[in-house]
Amino acid sequence: MTTFWAPVLHIYQPPNQDLKVLKSIDKECYKPLFSLMEEFDDVKFCLNISGILIELLYEFDLSDTMDLLKNLVSESKIEIVGTAKYHPILPLIQKKEAQYQIQMNEEINRREFGRWQRKGFFPPELAISGSVAKYIRQLGYKWVLMSGIACSEDWPYDKIYTSHDGLQLFFRDDILSNKISFKNISAKEFIKTIKEIFQPNADPKQKSFTEIDRYIITAMDGETFGHHIKNYEKTFLKKVLDLINEEERIRTVFVSELDRFFPLSNKKIIPRESSWSTTYEDIQAGIPYPLWKHPENNIHKNYWKLVNSLNNLMNLADNIDLTTDREIENYYNTARYFYNRGIYSCPTWWSNPQNGTWSPNLIYKGIELLMRAALNAQMALVYSEKSDQSDVYYDSISLYHSLLLMELSNITKKTMKKYNESRNT
DSSP: OOOEEEEEEEEOOOOTOOHHHHHHIIIIIIIIHHHHTTTOSSSOEEEEHHHHHHHHHHHHHHHHHHHHHHHHHTTEEEEOOOOOOOOGGGGOOOHHHHHHHHHHHHHHHHHHHHOOOOOOEEEEEEEEGHHHHHHHHHHHHHHHEEEEEGGGGSSSSEEEEOOTOEEEEEEEEEHHHHHHHHHHHHHHHHHHHHHTOOOOOOOSSSOOOOOOOEEEEEEGGGGBBTTBBBBHHHIIIIHHHHHHOOOEEEOOOGGGGGGTTTEEEEOOOOSSSSSSTOOOHHHHHHOSSTTTTOOOOOOHHHHHHHHHHHHHHHHHHHTTTTTTTTTHHHHHHHHHHHHHHHHHEEEEEEEGGGGGEOOHHHHHHEEEEEEHHHHHHHHHHHHHTTTHHHHHHHHHHHHHHHHHHHHHHHHHHHHHHHHHHHHHH
């Protein structure tokens, strides 16, 4: 019987990524990874590439990487899935903004990949909720990928769960995916594992037992291969693909093809609120997105208060008649430009010193985008003589900005104090 392996890769860079860093990642990862895939005739990977990364590759003269990718798509070696353009955590932003982010990404996919269609969807950081799954389906997607922890029922290795409105729900194997991501499994061990996983144990009292077809989905950052782990596209991925070529019982497929081989379950489920960084302890504590919105993290608290006030400000600006004055239109368009980019996931991710992810400058790079959005939205409202409605929101944004600056200093002091204490013990 056959194991169907559906590999998924996610590549993304923030809108304000440093040019030197981007070029390094492209050289170490994107080009070698795509070139490797060209060497194999029957390779199949689903790829989530955020629209902002596509724009950055063109902006910084790395279009040859896009040429490699387009060739792989045209040869049906890569299937591009939908996502949100600037990588926001979808359950944490307004529905209308989430849908707008998704639609912006779709426009880029259609422009770059020709007859691109809505099939699969990869929510940034695999952050999901029932409401997000619902509007993904409403937008016309066939399936969505989630972390394994989002599955509240028996593990679906030989069947496919759906939501109540027919969205196919796929779950990555978190254990295997993380073993690959953290270099805790060799190519041979991976092949052996997926050949044997989910098979019934042979009963020594019986002469035979029935093997079953089953599927496995792995998903991780594409930057794992070559950037996070040097030459990993050769030392792991190439070896895996070579071994699969020698195996009759393993078949690589797109996630979109799995419903050709496995039945849809009659059981309809709602995915747990979670991300691929969420633990069971987080679920039990009611903290589904801990790296981006933790109730005990003061940066997160003030950040989301600022975003909430900015949302209110932008909602007012969205209703301005832009046809009356070119200057108003320019201020609004500038506000929208910075807002779209400013709700990306990185600032809050870098706000977790307890996990070793702490960078005041990378946090503030995101806050600065939000403040520029606020300034220009307020200017549009002032020029349209509607600032009497927006002043309270603009003032609160200024307050939370000040509180965030203080927290950046306070947390850095605490972090340094712990570091110095550990050195002296």
